[in-house]
Amino acid sequence: MLRHVVLFEFADDTTGETINEIFAGFRTLVAKLPGAIRVSAGENTSPEPLDKGFRHGFVMDFESASARDAYLAHHDHVAFAEGRVIPALKAGLDSIVVFDYEVAE
Template identity: 45%
Template sequence: MIRHIVLIKFKPDTDEAKIAEIFASLSALTDRLPGAQNFTGGRSQSPEQIERGYMHGFVIDFESWADLEAYAQHPDHRTLGTQLTENAVGARDGILVVDLEV
């Protein structure tokens, strides 16, 4: 299984409703794609408070690297990726992605 982890440093003027809309769309996309499962996303509530501005994130599990690649190439993912980039501090610089084999 591949765990896709994304952290986002949203611009201060991006409201929580917009973020919730993006995350709901990512969750719906996860539900539609074979090999994708377990979308979880939201705002950090860490008591450690060392997010360094990356206050939101999400995780999606994929059955294989091929399933992750299908997600990455999906037109809806590209649209949502554009929305994330447009709303992140420094565009792509405000997004961290880590994919772990678990």
């Protein structure tokens, strides 16, 4: 299994409603793409002041790296990222951190 971790630094004027809609959009993508297992999303709750502005994120699990690659290239993901997610971020792609790793089962 491959875990896809994404952290966001949303623009200061991005509302909580917009952030919730974006996270709902990721849940919709997972539901329709083969090889995507689950997604969870939320706001950072750590008491440590180490988020560096990346206060929101999601974790998406895939059956394999190839399933993740198919998701990244899928037209619905690309359209959603370009049309909805990136415009809501503080500095576009500079406001995203992605970290993927294999999960031992």
